[in-house]
């Protein structure tokens with residue numbers, strides 16, 4: 646597995662498996678299958694409600710000696726906080742307990758709202774205590790990431806953001822490189838939006854290499870040096886998405902993909918009032 650070295654020296658797999666929107670009763674099996682296929686980076690979040698089942702899939706794979714804990718790179722995330730530091734510390738503990746793990750390889754502030762500075766102090770303390778090997782942020786736009794780096798002693802190792810052919814984040818990539826913060830792509834397939842899987846440009850490129858659209862997209866992210874998370878509940882697609890290390894896209898093909906950039910989210914803008922309102926309501930629901 647190709648790895649990427651983070652700004653604190655920790656190495657992580659460049660391709661991973663995400664469990665967002667996998668129903669609870671399918672998560673453990675999906676995680677187990679993904680590990681069996683070869684994935685070593687597993688991404689969940691407290692707000693996905695499936696940390697426990699993710700941990701069960703991991704435990705089964707370890708118990709069956711498919712993998713050791715040290716070979717895995719397990720990520721979870723802290724949702725929006727009304728109350729600061731102490732609550733973040735408690736949430737990290739809850740994630741560890743739910744997943745049945747002594748430490749996590751990566752823990753992220755999931756959304757750029759609420760007391761992100763209090764939350765960050767808790768993450769830094771947990772990292773120093775050996776409970777988190779790497780820490781980072783998610784859904785921070787470049788300007789916010791720069792402010793966050795400027796105002797904290799410890800800078801994030803990762804910013805997990807939406808990156809896909811419709812929203813390529815080329816300028817953001819330059820800013821993240823400047824500050825040494827690794828980009829990790831969520832929704833690399835844009836969850837299929839704008840008919841990604843049948844896009845003629847991507848399909849045509851795939852034909853040349855005898856690869857699918859999904860494989861072309863993930864390969865493009867690998868060649869950009871971006872960590873990518875792909876989600877599927879189907880083992881055959883998990884295997885397909887993992888089989889991307891035996892070909893290389895030409896610079897002409899990369900250029901054709903670059904031309905597809907719409908430079909806007911296939912989902913929503915984190916600064917749109919109705920979206921922030923949605924997140925605030927979601928936060929109140931999770932606190933019930």
Ligand SMILES: NC(=O)c1ccc[n+]([C@@H]2O[C@H](COP(=O)([O-])OP(=O)(O)OC[C@H]3O[C@@H](n4cnc5c(N)ncnc54)[C@H](OP(=O)(O)O)[C@@H]3O)[C@@H](O)[C@H]2O)c1
Pocket residue numbers: 662663664665666688689755783784805806830831832833834835836837842857859860874875876877878879882885886
């Ligand atoms: N930090 C954040 O705010 C954030 C937000 C969103 C996601 N994430 C993380 O990023 C991960 C990936 O993003 P995502 O799950 O939103 O979307 P995604 O990976 O872009 O797309 C997943 C969708 O594509 C389908 N699919 C997967 N492989 C395919 C293939 N080879 N051919 C055809 N269809 C395929 C899946 O269907 P099937 O399952 O039916 O195969 C599913 O509907 C998440 O699981 C999560 O860990 C983080």
